[in-house]
Amino acid sequence: MELPPRLRIAIEELLHGVPLAELQGAAARLSQRYRAELRDGKLHLSDETAVKAYLAARMPATFAAIRASFSMLEDTLAEFEPRTMLDVGSGPGTALWAAKQCWPTLSNATMLEASPSAARIGRALASQLVDIAPIWLEADASKALEAVADSDLVTLCYVLDELPPQSSQPLVLQLWALTRSVLVIVEPGTPAGWRRILEARAALVDAGAHIAAPCPHHADCALMAPDWCHFSRRVARSRVHRMTKNAEVPWEDEKYIFIAASRTAPNLPVSRVIAPPLQQKGRLELKLCEPDGHFAFRTISKKDGEAYREARRADWGDGLDITSQ
Ligand SMILES: C[S@@+](CC[C@H](N)C(=O)[O-])C[C@H]1O[C@@H](n2cnc3c(N)ncnc32)[C@H](O)[C@@H]1O
Numbered sequence: 001m002e003l004p005p006r007l008r009i010a011i012e013e014l015l016h017g018v019p020l021a022e023l024q025g026a027a028a029r030l031s032q033r034y035r036a037e038l039r040d041g042k043l044h045l046s047d048e049t050a051v052k053a054y055l056a057a058r059m060p061a062t063f064a065a066i067r068a069s070f071s072m073l074e075d076t077l078a079e080f081e082p083r084t085m086l087d088v089g090s091g092p093g094t095a096l097w098a099a100k101q102c103w104p105t106l107s108n109a110t111m112l113e114a115s116p117s118a119a120r121i122g123r124a125l126a127s128q129l130v131d132i133a134p135i136w137l138e139a140d141a142s143k144a145l146e147a148v149a150d151s152d153l154v155t156l157c158y159v160l161d162e163l164p165p166q167s168s169q170p171l172v173l174q175l176w177a178l179t180r181s182v183l184v185i186v187e188p189g190t191p192a193g194w195r196r197i198l199e200a201r202a203a204l205v206d207a208g209a210h211i212a213a214p215c216p217h218h219a220d221c222a223l224m225a226p227d228w229c230h231f232s233r234r235v236a237r238s239r240v241h242r243m244t245k246n247a248e249v250p251w252e253d254e255k256y257i258f259i260a261a262s263r264t265a266p267n268l269p270v271s272r273v274i275a276p277p278l279q280q281k282g283r284l285e286l287k288l289c290e291p292d293g294h295f296a297f298r299t300i301s302k303k304d305g306e307a308y309r310e311a312r313r314a315d316w317g318d319g320l321d322i323t324s325q
Pocket residue numbers: 043044045059062063088089090091092093094095112113114115118139140141142156157158159162163
């Protein structure tokens with residue numbers, strides 16, 4: 001997956017002339033802070049150099065993960081066409097770009113971001129979007145949400161891991177109260193990210209939400225540590241992306257996990273593929289999340305006819321109309 005061309009060009013222009021060593025140093029510091037899930041009272045994207053490093057090293061991957069989450073949601077809520085959006089912890093506006101690409105109907109957006117440097121760069125990038133002029137609020141979500149109007153689509157992407165754990169659930173419920181149709185929460189596809197999504201999911205189910213994706217059920221998740229649910233998106237690395245990360249390979253795999261909660265009942269698939277399918281000659285092995293909340297391995301061979309033909313096209317993350325029975 002690649003960034004939309006207008007966004008890619010706008011990022012290249014913003015990064016033009018920034019010394020490579022500065023970008024590399026800031027990207028390394030960001031990566032350490034994210035890995036350590038450091039909560040020292042400072043925002044990770046506290047200054048312009050950190051935001052520019054994020055544009056080069058992280059935004060292509062978070063865009064790919066958010067866009068892939070929206071695609072799964074499109075499959076289960078085909079009639080969803082949001083006009084308004086609220087994005088909390090917007091950073092440089094990643095979720096807005098992904099939402100506008102997925103739903104061109106989107107015409108109003110409120111972007112809430114605590115870091116003035118991130119908001120300034122997000123605003124500059126968003127000026128390249130057509131048919132939408134988002135409002136940027138530079139404020140902390142814990143203080144500013146009371147004055148914010150509700151929206152068709154509400155998003156919180158790669159933010160929960162920056163918040164004090166005790167503030168996550170109140171924020172999720174506050175965002176659900178501001179959601180007219182769908183709330184999407186995306187996190188890194190790590191065991192810790194999955195646990196945060198499970199907590200958000202439980203709070204949303206208790207609040208009466210329909211789970212629209214990725215789970216094909218509303219039961220408790222049956223996966224147990226050391227296993228965890230996540231998906232992956234391959235991201236093309238631009239030249240500046242490669243140079244910033246000192247990387248040789250022209251792509252990387254972004255692991256992510258998300259939950260989409262809806263006010264209306266989704267059209268859920270029977271099962272979802274929750275690991276890369278294993279292909280052998282004439283045989284496929286799939287790990288499926290099933291309608292009763294359990295997961296199971298299913299081997300499908302050519303003898304299974306139509307089910308085999310359907311399963312052969314399936315990728316990690318796809319919904320399927322077959323179960324392990
Ligand atoms: C990892 S970035 C994610 C940016 C964007 N959502 C994305 O997915 O690429 C997290 C963002 O959340 C912002 N943030 C963290 N805590 C916040 C809070 N309490 N209120 C508003 N924004 C916050 C940070 O400043 C940062 O820009």
